[in-house]
Amino acid sequence: MNIIILDEHPLEDGRVGRHIVYSLRNTRCVFRLHFSTFAPALEPGHFSLYGEKGFRINPLSPRRRILNYVVFSTMYFLPFLFASRVKEALEEMGVDPAAPTILHVHDPCLLKVATRMKRDLFKDARIVYDRHEFYEVFTTKTRLPVPTRERFFETAARKNTDGVAHASFGEEPRNRSFFPGAVHTRIPNFPLTDTYDEAHILDKVRSFRHDSAINLLYIGSLNPCDRDVRLMLRIASEVLGDIPKTTFFIGGPSYGHDEELQQMMAPLQEEYGPRFRFRLGYVARSTAQRLTEDCHIGLLFINPETTYWIKSSPNKLYECLRCGAIPVMRASIESPESVSSCSLLFDRYTPEEEIISSIRDLVTDPERCRRMMEDALTLSAQFTFNTVGPEYFRLYNQLWNGRSSPL
Numbered sequence: 001m002n003i004i005i006l007d008e009h010p011l012e013d014g015r016v017g018r019h020i021v022y023s024l025r026n027t028r029c030v031f032r033l034h035f036s037t038f039a040p041a042l043e044p045g046h047f048s049l050y051g052e053k054g055f056r057i058n059p060l061s062p063r064r065r066i067l068n069y070v071v072f073s074t075m076y077f078l079p080f081l082f083a084s085r086v087k088e089a090l091e092e093m094g095v096d097p098a099a100p101t102i103l104h105v106h107d108p109c110l111l112k113v114a115t116r117m118k119r120d121l122f123k124d125a126r127i128v129y130d131r132h133e134f135y136e137v138f139t140t141k142t143r144l145p146v147p148t149r150e151r152f153f154e155t156a157a158r159k160n161t162d163g164v165a166h167a168s169f170g171e172e173p174r175n176r177s178f179f180p181g182a183v184h185t186r187i188p189n190f191p192l193t194d195t196y197d198e199a200h201i202l203d204k205v206r207s208f209r210h211d212s213a214i215n216l217l218y219i220g221s222l223n224p225c226d227r228d229v230r231l232m233l234r235i236a237s238e239v240l241g242d243i244p245k246t247t248f249f250i251g252g253p254s255y256g257h258d259e260e261l262q263q264m265m266a267p268l269q270e271e272y273g274p275r276f277r278f279r280l281g282y283v284a285r286s287t288a289q290r291l292t293e294d295c296h297i298g299l300l301f302i303n304p305e306t307t308y309w310i311k312s313s314p315n316k317l318y319e320c321l322r323c324g325a326i327p328v329m330r331a332s333i334e335s336p337e338s339v340s341s342c343s344l345l346f347d348r349y350t351p352e353e354e355i356i357s358s359i360r361d362l363v364t365d366p367e368r369c370r371r372m373m374e375d376a377l378t379l380s381a382q383f384t385f386n387t388v389g390p391e392y393f394r395l396y397n398q399l400w401n402g403r404s405s406p407l
Helices: 012-026 065-077 079-093 108-120 149-160 170-178 198-206 228-240 256-275 283-296 315-323 337-344 351-363 366-381 390-401
Strands: 002-007 032-034 044-047 051-057 101-104 124-130 163-166 183-186 214-220 246-252 276-280 297-301 326-330 345-346
Touching: 002 012, 002 108, 012 032, 012 315, 012 390, 051 079, 079 108, 079 163, 101 108, 101 297, 108 124, 108 149, 124 149, 124 276, 124 390, 163 390, 183 390, 198 276, 198 283, 198 366, 214 228, 228 246, 228 256, 228 297, 228 351, 246 256, 256 276, 283 315, 297 315, 297 351, 315 326, 315 337, 315 366, 326 337, 326 351, 326 366, 337 345, 337 366, 345 351
Parallel strands: 002 032, 002 101, 032 051, 101 124, 124 163, 163 183, 214 246, 214 297, 246 276, 297 326, 326 345
Antiparallel strands: 044 051
């Protein structure tokens, strides 16, 4: 069976990477068709990150972001404009068009491309949509829905989508109704446990003492519209100012807010030097993993005024657990009670002073820190991709053979 993965995510996206690695453990016929909107300067053509056969299709110009966005969006509305490049890529990768094929789409904007591929190249293929997140956006005051580009793409392809793999079901009945004819399954964003440095993580937790340094970390979107960067910097200032043996790392893409962020970071960089580190731009997956393995507290603070306050399955939560780090988060997550013993979890409108006070109390209590780190590592065994990865192949098998047993 061919598994052809279509995505435009950052090249080392965690969910896409886990899917590819797990698929390769079950079949060698894994192909990746990558549309490099996040890194348009990379060389087009053949590539491979995990052993898959990959082919990269680039936008027109690596330096004209707005033009690329317009052209790519136009192509998604008119997928036949991609047809010749896609066909060439499949031939270059040596895909057998006669073999049973799953077209596994990781971005809603590529659902129409997959539909075109099925119609023209793989008559009996099945289209699976990997729904990483929700695209139902609501205004904060009226709670009325806000039309989004992603929901348009989902709606346009709903009749051609055979299966949906959800990172989170959220409001399950409504979520399923978006793709009424599809087979649905849930595959949370749990980590592949054997890709982490187990010895290093255990040593970090076991060697933690009352005089140990404490590393706080946030890596991810730095768009102030949906991440509360200002509050994270308040936390950094309070912790670094009160507790000498602490460090703080914050990094990620700004999505057009570079100058604003640099101005926000400058005072902390000047005051705390190497104890406060800031990296603007995409942080490589390997670097993010290494920093998480080293950290003691992992942060995630969603801006409470965002239109995108939706229950989710955040990568950061489960990666913190796997790395023996304490998740400190203000976000709407699934089943918060399951990780409450090793986390600080705050509601949407928890007062900032209460949040900062809770974090200060934690950081100044080494015994509690150590206990929560141990609990995090123990609990991580319940949240592994090894337990949910088989759902991909159960879904594939059900779509092809009408039964849910693994291939």
